[in-house]
Amino acid sequence: MNESSAIKDIPVPAPRKTDPSVLAADIVERLIYRIGKDAKVAKPHDWLIAAILVVRDRIIDRWMESTRKTYETGAKRVYYLSLEFLIGRLTRDAVSNLGMMDDLREALKSLGVDLDIIAALEPDAALGNGGLGRLAACFMESMATTDIPAYGYGIRYVHGLFRQQIADGWQVELPETWLAHGNPWEFERRESAYEVGFGGAVESVLGADAEPRYVWKPAERVIAVAYDTPIVGWRADRVNTLRLWTAQPIDPILLDAFNAGDHIGALKESNKAESLARVLYPADATPAGQELRLRQEFFFSSASLQDIVRRHLQQYNTLDNLPDKVAIQLNDTHPAVSVAELMRLLTDVHGYDFETAWDMTQRTVSYTNHTLLPEALETWPVPLFERLLPRHMQIIYGINAKLLIEARKVKKFNDAQIGAISLIDEAGGRRVRMGNLAFTGSHSINGVSALHTELMKVTVFADLHKLYPDRINNKTNGITPRRWLMQCNGPLTGLIKEAIGEKFLDDTDELKALDTFAGDSEFQKKFMAVKRGNKVKLAQLIQSRMGLKLDPSAMFDIQVKRIHEYKRQFLNIIEAVALYDQIRSHPERDWVPRVKIFAGKAAPSYHNAKLIIKLANDVARVVNSDPAVRGLLKVVFVPNYNVSLAEVLVPAADLSEQISTAGMEASGTGNMKFALNGALTIGTLDGANVEMLENVGAENIKIFGMTTEQVAKARAEGHNPRGIIESSRELQQALHAIGTGVFSPDDPSRFQSLVDGLYSHDWFMVAGDFDAYAIAQREIDQIWTDETSWSEKAIRNTARMGWFSSDRTIRQYASEIWKAG
DSSP, rough: OOOOEEEEEEEEOOOOSSSHHHHHHHHHHHHTTTSSSTTTTTOHHHHHHHHHHHHHHHHHHHHHHHHHHHHHTTTTTTEOSOOOOBBBOOOHHHHHHTTTTHHHHHHHHHTTOOOOHHHHHHHOBBBOOHHHHHHHHHHHHHHHHHTOOEEEEOOHHHHOOOEEEEETEEEEEOOHHHHHTOOOOEEEEEEEEEEESSEEOOOOEEEETEEEEEEOOSSEEEEEEEEEEEEEGGSOOOOOOOOOEEEEESOOOOOOHHTTTTOOOOOOOOHHHGGGGSSSSSSSSSSHHHHHHHHHHHHHHHHHHHHHHHHHHHHHSSTTTTTEEEEEEEEEEEEHHHHHHHHHHIIIIIIOOOOHHHHHHHHHHEEEEOOOOGGOOEEEEEEHHHHHHHHHHHHHHHHHHHHHHHHHHHHHOOOHHHHHHEEEESSHHHHHHHEHHHTTTTEEESSSSSSHHHHHTTTHHHHHHHHHSEEEEEEEOOHHIIIIIIITTTHHHHHHHHOSGGGGGOGGGGGGGGGTTTHHHHHHHHHHHHHHHHHHHHHHHHHHHHHOOOOSEEEEEEESSOOOGGTTTHHHHHHHHHHHHHHHHHHOOOOOOOEEEEEOOOOOOOOHHHHHHHHHHHHHHHHHGGGTTSSEEEEOOOOOHHHHHHHHHHHHEEEEEEEEOOTOOOOHHHHHHHHHHTTEEOOOOOOOHHHHHHOGGGGGGOEEEOOOOHHHHHHHOOHHHHHHHOOOHHOOOHHHHHTTTSSSSTTTTTHHHHHHHHHHHHOOOOHHHHHHHHHHHHHHHHHHHHHHHHHHHHHHHHHHGGGGBHHHHHHHHHIIIIIIO
């Protein structure tokens, strides 16, 4: 009996009730019989687990119903492969989408338990780093919401990226411990376990058709075991699956070695396997770090593809229709090795010839590019790749031969163009180009904003675009309004419902109706009262964590994102220093009180990014303790930025800093979250800021600085940052203070290298854009002093951000790329 028929034959239990009295009884039952606690002695974390188990039961009903529906209809499935899924806490997300929030709150209240208090105990799932992982999480929720049958595939990291602490202003990386007490949302699937190999050799044998077949015999093998988490769509009409892989050894312990006294060596294979799922993005500055990253990427890609093929065969008993029933989306280059692995499975395991397998692979796979930085398009040394994945290296050479012959014969590419599109970079040490592999193996390659997509065509994939001009397309990113409005900003959601009704809950385009209230003085007062309440909440959090008191009446100016030079936190800090100087020099001026709030993590091996964090904290220490500032400026770096912290920061922002160097940010989604919650944006014409400008209107967003074309021209023709700095008095004074130790008296030259970088090359145009940025900030001050104008602009931002829903993005993927739904 196959799985689909078995599913049809099993009796379906009646859906569980959700009224408060039933929920309360169920919670107590789980507390006693699943957790083993009497209600009289139960701790808050016990109540949390009991409540999650009760909610989970209601989800399971919908989850199984969704699975049955997919099998019965034969619908096309989407498989989203991503090395990151920054899902955050799941309880509120699930409860809200099930429509159970009020009932669960009442049920817990009847038991003497506060839902808000226990929900705050849930750890953030440490499965991502920044925008890439958060986008994947939004997409998973939107695929369920838009009724797309989908699986997300990734790695079940035990420690995730890292937990950030700030010690004496420096970032310190500590392991995340989110799984220390288990994860009540997940289900181990022991039956979904696959062997994943590394190393070894490839043998050639004659097949039944007398054609050569290739057999890979790995020297090492690990077991990939699946853990499933249900992802609930809005109103729970569909529940999809996030399947995460953990690694186990074939032999958990070498007993001979253990009994011989080598107790550590006996666990070598176990430790080696478990290292695959311990940490997200292990530092790759060493050969061992590079190898671990490649092992991780192949591990989850291979396990996912084996699972996809197994499920498809189980239902259809053939792979001939794989492209018609399966869409595999690669989220950035990390899963690009999937192209070679799918080819291996089709040719070596299932007997398809190379040409047929290549056609099937290209029709099945599509690729999302997230970066224009050449160094971020992963490449691997050929010797490392060949040693770890010898069969895949052969396949890549085969694909490359087909690619280059086609380019030469059909398109008459010259040697330079051939070198640019080749899957092997021959410059210096030979390396496998994973971006080119993903592009070549996919029928669709999409950018994530209109600007980014057009730049892809003329930068990183210029020659591949000439070879395949119909493949690149745009799918501007979006955010789920459930998480980033309804859940994180309940007061604003309630105010919007009061004004325009509830249609926007199901269709964010309906937010446009709020536009008519933007000039209404009474609505403005209510809107700004909601904003102030959110600022009070953030101020309380910062005071409790950092001991710093903030004035909610001040402008909350927030920049939170991964720390990187192109995102230009340094520009923001320099402007803060210049403002600090001006406030002290001109106390007679009517300065706008402002709180500059930073948060974000730097990659452990990224020296300059970590130095920028230290600078932010050193500037904060000086500014916040200087009585001459009179409380008009505060600088804060909030440690350990994650989804839960973002859910407090985003609703509290008055001003959103989206100030990346033009042409370097693929899209950005933080910009969308802040604007949706009524923040004004100060930003460059970069990423999705361009489309936000078009949607919210030029009068409701502050754009400054060089354009993409101007940045490219300056870099190509010679940029003179020294001249720019010397002609800008405020910039020169601020850099002098930073470079000579005003903020680092214990080490006066600490930040000199950052300053020197601006004088010598200013690659990220920090000096180039400083004056325009400072002028824009003073213009923002002028708007702030007109409360009516500021309120109107804030309301229009919320009203006009409906297009940036991830539901819209997913519908475009489904209709234009996946042909699903």
